[in-house]
Each structure stands twice: as C-alpha cells, then as structure tokens.
Amino acid sequence: xxxxxxxxxxxxxxxxxxxxxxxxxxxxxxxxxxxxxxxxxxxxxxxxxxxxxxxxxxxxxxxxxxxxxxxxxxxxxxxxxxxxxxxxxxxxxxxxxxxxxxxxxxxxxxxxxxxxxxxxxxxxxxxxxxxxxxxxxxxxxxxxxxx
Amino acid sequence: xxxxxxxxxxxxxxxxxxxxxxxxxxxxxxxxxxxxxxxxxxxxxxxxxxxxxxxxxxxxxxxxxxxxxxxxxxxxxxxxxxxxxxxxxxxxxxxxxxxxxxxxxxxxxxxxxxxxxxxxxxxxxxxxxxxxxxxxxxxxxxxxxxx
DNA sequence: ATATATAAAGACCCTTATATCTTTTTATAT
DNA sequence: ATATAAAAAGATATAAGGGTCTTTATATAT
Ligand code: FES
Ligand code: FES
Numbered sequence: 001x002x003x004x005x006x007x008x009x010x011x012x013x014x015x016x017x018x019x020x021x022x023x024x025x026x027x028x029x030x031x032x033x034x035x036x037x038x039x040x041x042x043x044x045x046x047x048x049x050x051x052x053x054x055x056x057x058x059x060x061x062x063x064x065x066x067x068x069x070x071x072x073x074x075x076x077x078x079x080x081x082x083x084x085x086x087x088x089x090x091x092x093x094x095x096x097x098x099x100x101x102x103x104x105x106x107x108x109x110x111x112x113x114x115x116x117x118x119x120x121x122x123x124x125x126x127x128x129x130x131x132x133x134x135x136x137x138x139x140x141x142x143x144x145x146x147x
Numbered sequence: 148x149x150x151x152x153x154x155x156x157x158x159x160x161x162x163x164x165x166x167x168x169x170x171x172x173x174x175x176x177x178x179x180x181x182x183x184x185x186x187x188x189x190x191x192x193x194x195x196x197x198x199x200x201x202x203x204x205x206x207x208x209x210x211x212x213x214x215x216x217x218x219x220x221x222x223x224x225x226x227x228x229x230x231x232x233x234x235x236x237x238x239x240x241x242x243x244x245x246x247x248x249x250x251x252x253x254x255x256x257x258x259x260x261x262x263x264x265x266x267x268x269x270x271x272x273x274x275x276x277x278x279x280x281x282x283x284x285x286x287x288x289x290x291x292x293x294x
Numbered sequence: 295a296t297a298t299a300t301a302a303a304g305a306c307c308c309t310t311a312t313a314t315c316t317t318t319t320t321a322t323a324t
Numbered sequence: 325a326t327a328t329a330a331a332a333a334g335a336t337a338t339a340a341g342g343g344t345c346t347t348t349a350t351a352t353a354t
Contacts (some may be wrong), residue, residue: 001148001235001262007242014253027300041343047302060351061299074339088148095154097290104163106277106286114265115148121257130253139253143244151312188313194332207321208329285339295354302349312339319332324325 001118006083009045010076010127011035013055014141017131025064036142045083052082054072076122076130086111148265153230156192157223157274158182160202161288163212164278170213183289192230199229221270223277236266 002010015034019026025036032042046065049055054074057065058100067074081088092099093111133139148158161241162181166173173181194210196202201221204212214221227233237256239245241252248255280286 001240002242005243011242020184032347040345043301044343050301057301058351059299059301059349062352063350064301065301091148093148095149095151095158095288103290105281105287105288107272108286110268110272114261115266118261121261125254125257133253139251139255140243142253143250176330187315190331191313197331204331205321206319206329206331209322210320210330212331286321296354300349300351303347305344305346307342307344309342310331310340312337314337316335317333317350319330321328321330322330 001078001089002134003084005045006080008037008042009049009079009083010130011141012037012042012045013074013127013129014017014134015078016055017067017127018135018141020066021131021135025058025062025066025140027064034142048082049079054078054082073126073128074095075107076125076127078128089115149227150231152192153227155182155184155189156196156226157277158228158288159184159192159222159262160196160274161281163202163275165282165288167213170214171204172209172213174211178212181289183217186279195229196226198281199223200278201229212256219238220273220275223274224266226274260262 012031012035016026016030028043028046029039031046032039035042037045041084045062046055046057050065051055053068055065057063077104079084080088090099092108093115094105094107096105099108099112102110130139134141159178159182162178163173174185175190175193178193179186182189184192185282191200193204195278197204197212200215202212203215204210237246239247239252239255240258241254243252246252246255247257248259277286281288
C-alpha cells in the first residue's frame with residue numbers, strides 16, 4: 001500500500017517524536033538503527049522531509065532531528081504526500097486515466113469505499129497520535145522492541 | 148494500490164469475457180488496443196495468466212484467448228495473486244516484518260479495517276461480475292469507450 | 295584556531311517493474 | 325504440402341525505486 005520509503009519515514013518520525021518528548025534530538029545513525037533501515041538511505045529520506053519542512057534539523061556536534069514546536073500535529077497524509085504524492089487517493093482502482101463517478105469503471109463504487117477509508121485514516125492519524133500509542137505501551141515501533 | 152500489470156490484466160480479462168459472451172475469441176493486438184496497453188507487454192501478461200490457468204489460449208490461425216467453460220467465476224483476488232502475490236493482504240501497513248494483533252504497530256487497528264475491506268472486495272468481485280456491469284451499461288471498460 | 299561531530303548534497307549503483315523486439319511453435323486455410 | 329495467422333518464449337532495453345559512497349557545509353567543544 002505504501003512505499004518502503006514512506007514506511008521508513010513514518011517510523012523514523014515516530015521515533016524522533018518519542019525522543020523529542022524525552023528532550024533528545026536523535027541523529028541519522030541512531031534513528032536508522034532503531035527503525036532497521038539503511039543509514040545512508042535514511043539520511044536521504046530525512047533530507048526530503050526537512051526540505052519540505054515536515055522536520056527540522058541541526059548540523060554539527062550535538063545536532064540531530066526534531067520537530068518545530070509550533071506545528072504540533074503532522075498527519076500521515078502529509079508524510080505520504082511528500083514521499084510519494086497523493087496519486088493513490090485519486091486514481092482509478094481499475095487503472096483508467098481518471099476516476100469519475102459519472103462514468104465509473106466497474107470497480108468504482110466498491111473501490112472508493114476502500115480508498116476513502118484509507119484517506120480518512122491517514123488524514124486523522126498523526127505522527128503524534130501514533131507516537132502516543134507507542135509511549136503508552138499500546139503499540140510497538142519495531143518487532144524487536146527493547147524499550 | 149495495484150500494479151500497472153495487474154490493472155492491465157483485470158481490464159484485459161474483462162474484455163475477453165465480454166467478447167467470449169459474444170462468441171468471439173480476441174487476440175493479443177485486439178485486446179491491447181481496447182485496454183490501451185502496449186501490445187508486446189500485454190502478450191507477456193497473457194502468458195502469465197495462461198500459465199497459471201486463469202485463462203485459456205489457442206495458437207494458430209483463428210486462435211486467441213478465452214475462458215474455460217467449467218470455471219465460471221474468476222475472482223479479482225486470484226488475478227492479483229498471480230500478478231503480484233498476496234503480500235499486500237498480509238503485510239503491516241507500518242512496515243514491520245509481519246502484522247500481529249498481539250503485538251500491533253500503532254497503525255494496526257485502523258489499517259486492518261482498510262486492508263480487510265480491500266480483501267473482501269477483491270474476493271467477492273469477479274471478472275464476470277465486473278464484465279456484467281459493463282455489459283449492462285452501468286460501467287465502462289475504458290475512458291474512450293465506443294461500445 | 296583546530297578538531298570533531300553532525301547533516302546536506304551529489305554522484306553513483308543495484309534491483310525490479312515496465313516495455314520492446316525477435317525467433318519459435320502451433321493451428322488453420324488453401 | 326505450403327502459406328498464413330496466431331500465441332509462446334526468450335533476449336534485451338528503459339525507467340523508477342531502493343540503496344551506497346564521497347565530499348561539502350556547519351555547528352560545537354576544546
Ligand atoms: S472510475 Fe475506477 S475507481 Fe472510480
Ligand atoms: S502490525 Fe502493523 S498493521 Fe498489523
């Protein structure tokens with residue numbers, strides 16, 4: 001459903017949020033280790049995220065990644081949008097050039113239910129709501145979770 | 148959501164079914180034209196489908212593609228499964244190694260609703276139900292539909 | 295000032311999905 | 325039998341996603 005890059009991005013952002021709440025700004029290698037992603041590739045992803053202002057960074061000794069205090073919620077939709085665009089929320093599930101209720105493909109009625117369910121999910125869920133669940137022990141960030 | 152190849156496959160199969168109902172066995176180039184897919188690439192897809200017995204073919208003059216009269220319904224799930232596997236119906240939406248309700252990722256509860264909705268859709272819908280809608284004029288096979 | 299720790303930037307590589315082309319096989323019409 | 329029409333098979337090409345490596349810029353500690 002989501003690209004690998006987007007999955008890495010979401011997990012990384014959740015980890016950064018958790019660390020920020022502890023007053024810590026994690027760096028590339030620390031995050032990559034935690035989300036079990038390649039270090040160099042993770043760095044590329046974080047560049048994309050900071051360029052689009054979903055994330056802040058500081059270079060130099062003691063640097064790392066953190067969230068802007070002002071924008072308190074970052075939706076999963078925004079992350080997806082930056083990483084792979086929002087095409088999946090518009091396109092026809094049958095592969096037609098565009099999705100159109102007036103001239104639907106045979107998949108349309110059933111498909112848009114699923115597609116919109118997914119859309120609502122990623123619009124309502126944020127990095128912060130996900131992170132909260134992890135913090136509360138209701139969910140895990142990775143499969144070997146030690147914390 | 149689905150790969151381009153899978154989309155081509157589904158549209159092609161619907162067209163073949165419609166033609167079969169008219170007593171006709173379409174060939175590669177006719178189908179490719181109708182679904183607006185590259186001819187050679189379409190041929191490759193049909194090879195995959197026939198190899199997995201989702202479709203029958205006949206070589207030689209007057210040959211073409213058709214469905215086995217015995218198996219009257221072919222689910223969209225079966226097509227997806229042959230074209231790209233069923234991974235999307237099992238995997239964790241958050242990117243963890245596996246999806247597990249006992250040890251869920253923070254996305255789990257909301258995500259499986261969407262994922263299972265999609266699963267039910269493709270399990271219940273068949274090439275024949277889709278084709279019927281097109282035949283009845285309730286839906287279209289392509290965007291320039293002349294029929 | 296200098297050394298060090300860190301992210302940014304850019305060039306590059308590998309794998310997979312998508313797509314094309316050519317040759318071979320098989321059935322039919324004549 | 326031969327010519328023809330069609331799919332099968334296989335080799336190759338192109339583009340995108342995923343991943344690596346090296347160099348550069350920047351902040352901090354000493
Ligand atoms: S027209 Fe195909 S999903 Fe809407
Ligand atoms: S554990 Fe992530 S979707 Fe089930």
